[in-house]
Amino acid sequence: MTEESGKTASSPKTMYDKIWENHLVYQEPGDDSAILYIDQLLCHEVTSPQAFEGLRMAGRKVRHPDRVMAVQDHDVPTKDRDKPIADPIARKQIETLRANCKEFGIRLYDLFDIEQGVIHVVAPEQGHVRPGGTLTCGDSHTATHGAFGMIAMGTGTSEVEHVLATQTLRQKKMKQMRITIDGKLGRGVYAKDLILFVINKLTTAGGAGYAVEFAGEAIRSLSMEGRMTVCNMAIEMGARVGMIAPDETTFEYLRGRNFAPKGSEFDKAVEEWKKIVTEEGVVFDKEVRFDAADIQPLVTWGTNPAQSSPVTGNVPFPEDFENVEEQKMARNALEYMALEPGVPMTSIKLDWVFIGSCTNGRIEDFREAAAVLKGYKIADGVKAIAVPGSGLVKKQAEEEGLDKIFIDAGFEWRDPGCSMCLAMNPDRLQPGERCAGTSNRNFEGRMGKGGRTHLVSPAMAAVAAVKGRFFDVREWKFN
Amino acid sequence: MQAFIRHEGLVVPMDRSDIDTDQLVPKQFLKRVERSGFGKFLFFDRRYLNDEYEENPDFELNRPEYRGATILLARRNFGCGSSREHAPWAIADYGFRVILASSYADIFYNNSFKNGYLPIALPEETIEELFQREAKYRPYKLNVDLERLVISDAYGLNLSFAVDDFRRECLMNGWDDVGLTLRFEDKIIEYEKARGIE
Structure with a gap:
């Protein structure tokens, strides 16, 4: 009331x-x-x-x-x-x-x-x-x-x-x-x-x-x-x-x-x-x-958006949390995410990178990611998609030549939609796959049943695509 | 909408916080254009072992002692995440009439009252006590009386709870919101006229 x-x-x-x-x-x-x-x-x-x-x-x-x-x-x-x-x-x-x-x-x-x-x-x-x-x-x-x-x-x-x-x-x-x-x-x-x-x-x-x-x-x-x-x-x-x-x-x-x-x-x-x-x-x-x-720069390690650590930090121990309920939630999350407590966030390896969504699918987001990607290739074994938030964002990005940077780096340059953020269309993770996403929810199954999502900024997602694991964008060498 | 005045039913405990609407109804079931038939998709990912609807025997709703449960007991922040009303449709269609949790996400809470079941927020200690009572007296039934705003069991429990008056009245009468608002259509017209909205 x-x-x-x-x-x-x-x-x-x-x-x-x-x-x-x-x-x-x-x-x-x-x-x-x-x-x-x-x-x-x-x-x-x-x-x-x-x-x-x-x-x-x-x-x-x-x-x-x-x-x-x-x-x-x-x-x-x-x-x-x-x-x-x-x-x-x-x-x-x-x-x-x-x-x-x-x-x-x-x-x-x-x-x-x-x-x-x-x-x-x-x-x-x-x-x-x-x-x-x-x-x-x-x-x-x-x-x-x-x-x-x-x-x-x-x-x-x-x-x-x-x-x-x-x-x-x-x-x-x-x-x-x-x-x-x-x-x-x-x-x-x-x-x-x-x-x-x-x-x-x-x-x-x-x-x-x-x-x-x-x-x-x-x-x-x-x-x-x-x-x-x-x-x-x-x-x-x-x-x-x-x-x-x-x-x-x-x-x-x-x-x-x-x-x-x-x-x-x-x-x-x-x-x-x-x-x-x-x-x-x-x-x-x-x-x-x-x-x-x-x-x-933050990276989520859990299955709700509050469960994050600085990229320079480690995956937490459930016992680090004050109350029993949060400890239980952390344990459930780490089990689902298949993460060991105490390991550096930068040791987490990725299968996918998704840049887009209503959170980070606007022109500035693609500029920030492209600035990182310029002159780099994404890591072997990483699949990466860039999904502009609208046809006009896509057009603008193409006029600025950003699409070429994404494509040269090994990203797929897609048409606009919600895409992997909620995986209602064909863009989705297979069970056990791990994705760095610029979207808003890392819930269990959000990007596909059994899929594991880490939420980050577009620049951090781009860095992760090149490294194949998380990396501090503040240490990045921009071309 | 089905009216709710009082209800007695079996309690199923789900000892979790942050039960989000993606868990309640995963996205693959949001593509229907009907409102009915969502009950079988409720908790799909945890309730079934595969896409053939083979039941996961460990999941609470599938355990023999909880078959036919109509009251769901959970922890904090129930219904967080997406605004999808498919989640309340699934809860209602499965047959739940009452949810008991220590808190709810706003949109979910609001959506619930439009679907004929009653979400009740109780203090964390009270929720803990209900979990303990359920474990002790299983199969455990509760009686929820929206008219008197009282929850009781056969072992002396007598809890009062609060629901705002308007929502309570609508739910007790099964009223349709649009119809209720249109009783004040003259006020809407007045508002629009004053602002030149045609």
Whole structure:
């Protein structure tokens, strides 16, 4: 149950408070849940079919088709797109989304459109996000868009249907936490390391029940790509919402995007967007502070994203953990991951490297990985795929010649989609195979039954591909 | 949605934290376009030895003493990870009516109430006590009363629990969320008019 914070109308407000108030449609007296307006809904093929079916069964329409967009991403093949999709069930799901979009008049970025890609890469790229707005999607990584200063959250399919039918969601106001990262990230330390560090400190449930605002110099210094990486993984510490205040970096990213306001409308919008930031003197339910100087390149060794060690460290001993429950989780994880406690992280050998996903599938991620790979070949026995987050990321990378660097190094250069991050398409590990991935989840079986996933930054993944094992990117000799 | 007022059933203990939705329903079963029939995929990777659905005899749900269990007892952060509602669909379709854990992931918790079963959060000590009682009194049944907000057993246990009023009312009546919100459609129209949304 949320505690009353005792705020009055004149108390300083957080960004979350302001967006909440601006979107409050109705709250019955005495009811702690409210009807909240949702500005934008994103749909993909996996969590939407049953929602559209629900509408049809109830004889309901989509309230605002122009506030919904859809992409096929989870199931799609990342090669041989010209051939029919081999998996008949995946094909049916992809075709179902196409048919539903047509029936209800919803904009679909289709498999064969250049704009198609991972939904959380496509939505910002096309300008479907707005500082100060609300956005939902049937996908837990929807928190990504909080990077623009919006309440963006994942829901189940019933709530996809609810937003389709009513353009609202019934919500209880969340508790609020601010995570401040002071100082600057060191060379070779990236947004991915920052968020893995925070999750490690707060645990996988540390953010449950909270809307989190990320703040501080290290966050302000990040590009939009980096900010999206951070907010994307808020859910991995249990927080449905992760937000960053909009600033010039945000406005510059949005300027000129397809669905962003144009001309003088844009300038007017910017003035409004500037007003939504958290005010001085506000009291959060919880405040956490870290120093960026303490963050090193991290590698996960376990089966949840909180279980990580610096690349210079060792695989931990279960007994190192304070409480019995964590010891048990570590033991289970090490058994699944087939790792010996106490061995250096740099001794872990890899079969696969995957660069892509809604966490790290944007242009900056491919630039960082390509900078490492330039002039190198990947290690014998390592299979490596680079999967751009969208057709436009792919095109941009090709215009910059990055695709050649990946291909020359021995990577496969694929078409956009969620790919090995959740292995719903043919890109997956065989039992016992070990992968360094730039994605967001190292759960058991996530990349394929029996597969073992280590989460890292794109630069660390590229270094690992060349070495065939983990290696500290800060020691890398760049060509 | 199936209404929930009270339920008595057999408890199956699953002594784990962080039971994520990938474990509850692995990705290969997310490609269906229907809502029904997910029960047989629940815990697929641990429940079956192979793709032919040959049961793993060591897995809790397959043990003879837990056949027919309708109350699942687990530890912390139940349902973390993906937002897939396929996980709640599988839990409901398998026949579970109650989950007892010390905490839940928000999205999963929220999704549960739309699928006719009741997730209850209890303090870690209470969860530990339930694990001990289950071991002592096996086969162990609990009675969960959503109307009175009480959990009881045949051995003197009497625990109260909390659920927010709105969710409790919806679950006790089996109400459909969209229908409930549309009772306030005039408020939505008012909101949209004030902002020039057409």
